[in-house]
Amino acid sequence: MGSSTTRAPQAPPHLEPTERDGRPAVAVHLADQIVTVAARCPHRGAPLAEGTVVAGAFLECPWHGATFDLRTGKRLRGPACPDLDIVDRTPTGAAPAPD
Ligand code: FES
Numbered sequence: 001m002g003s004s005t006t007r008a009p010q011a012p013p014h015l016e017p018t019e020r021d022g023r024p025a026v027a028v029h030l031a032d033q034i035v036t037v038a039a040r041c042p043h044r045g046a047p048l049a050e051g052t053v054v055a056g057a058f059l060e061c062p063w064h065g066a067t068f069d070l071r072t073g074k075r076l077r078g079p080a081c082p083d084l085d086i087v088d089r090t091p092t093g094a095a096p097a098p099d
Contacts, residue, residue, distance in 0.1 A: 013053035020087045028070060031056060035070045036088035042066075043081035059084065 016027040017039065024039035026049045037059070041048055046063035054060050058076065060067045066078030073084040 013056060015049045015051060015053065017049045023087075025087055026051075028053060028059060030070065033092055034088075034090045035086060036090075037068075037070070037073070038085040038087065041081070042075075042084060043079050 013031070014029050016029065018025050018027045018036065020036055025036050026039050028035045028037065030053070037048060039048060040046065041051075041061045041063065043061065043064060043066050046061050048059065048061065050062040052060045052062070053070075054067065057070050058067050059070055061078065064079050066081060067076045068074065068084035069076055070084075070086070073086045075081060075083055
């Protein structure tokens with residue numbers, strides 16, 4: 001029998017409704033950090049907890065597809081609107097996944 005190496009499967013990023021300073025927010029659990037953002041999309045107010053994390057670092061709105069960079073809050077595509085409000089960022093100590 002040969003040796004083999006196995007990696008524990010990584011859980012996909014997930015979104016968790018929460019609050020920050022009494023305001024609704026969404027905690028986005030990434031590989032190496034938890035990014036907390038405003039609960040509503042700055043375009044038309046979609047609930048971002050129902051959005052999708054794309055490529056481990058981008059949040060796509062569930063209504064019209066605006067996509068925000070979770071490192072900066074900048075809108076990268078989708079309908080014109082203000083950038084996403086990032087209200088907190090907490091490193092988890094996990095190493096980021098290789099590109
Ligand atoms: S409400 Fe988010 S893109 Fe329109």
